[in-house]
Amino acid sequence: MRWWCGLFALVLVWIGYALSPYVALYRLSEAVRTGDARAVADRVNFRTLRLSISRQAVAAGLDAVAARRDLSPRERQMLTDAVTGLTEPVVTALLMPETLVALLRGSWPRQLDGEQPEGEAADPVRTGGLSGRTLPQLLKLAGTAEMRGFRTVIFGYPPDAPEENRFRLRLRLRGWTWRVTELELPAELRERISRQLLRAQRRTETRRVR
Template sequence: MTRWWLSGLAVLLMWIAYGISPYVALYRLSLAVQAHDAAAVAERVNFRTLRLSLTKQALAAAVDAIAARRDLSARDRAILTEASGALAEPLVESLVTPETLIDLLDDGWPVRAGLARQGESGPEVTGAARDAGKGTDHLGLHAASPAQLFALFRTAEPRGFRGMVVSYPPDRSIENRFRLRLRLRGWTWRVIDLELPTALRERISQRLTGAMQR
């Protein structure tokens, strides 16, 4: 009887450890970002999958922006997306480095990648982007306190047994949130995807559409 009880307790503890493990990973990632520890951040990010994700988002945003001004068929969109891939690559490469990712996760805006903050001078920054960019210092991933972790817990969406998505900041509207996807590989949770908020995708698309139209 005691053996069964101990086995059940062990299983319960394992489930509890698994349940809190992604939040421990978020906590450690947040600390690494605050400390500007590029090596620690690199250990917790799958840069290959993140690069693919950001490339798709950048291209989709740029093609949507062009399609809004032109009548593009599905075939035209496919051709434009394929042709603009080479233009998107340098910008995405500048975003997907440990240093720039720290910049992005810290306050929600990748200044190191050469993107002006929302609301700063520049005719290409729309009023909607300026409004979404107010208080950009609160747009980062903050998970270093129990209250912040609990706020992320409330936004968590399981993705199978080894995946989870959290959106932040939890007090912003959906279109102004980041959606960060974690995946468990071995014993480590890593960031594999980061869906950008509308304002940042818009800013990136402006950079790309400008390059496409030259």
């Protein structure tokens, strides 16, 4: 009898573990939907998320500049150092709890647009972010899950969007809590970051000339 009780308890633990990332995803999506920045912040590992966003921002900036001219290895290293410096304010702003909520909703935070160059309008806000309010929505999100070992799972959203237009949200289990450790941005938002960095670079060059 004890053997059966132990086996039953083990099965319950396994079921609880198997369901736990989906429960964490639901709670995160609810916090995003209601705009609860504090609850979102409690579910984020900001150190690893900063590294993830910074890496994508630097790559976006490098690609934008390198597309305009050929670069030697030395020039590329110098450009990498310069772009890294330019990305810091953008990344810091993106990781503020309020702006992070907007990003998880699938929108570029409008407060990051700043002043647009003359004749250039702000891009429209994306729709269809992280949403698991209803059971069908949650099941669609769950259907994108990619397990990486026992402690990491990746979700893609919006689940109906093409792969290149999806965010990829990585959750990692630490202790008893699943937290956001990485957020891979879709091509559209990486392009927006590259445009912001190019504008920042032009402003820096203009000040140097003056």
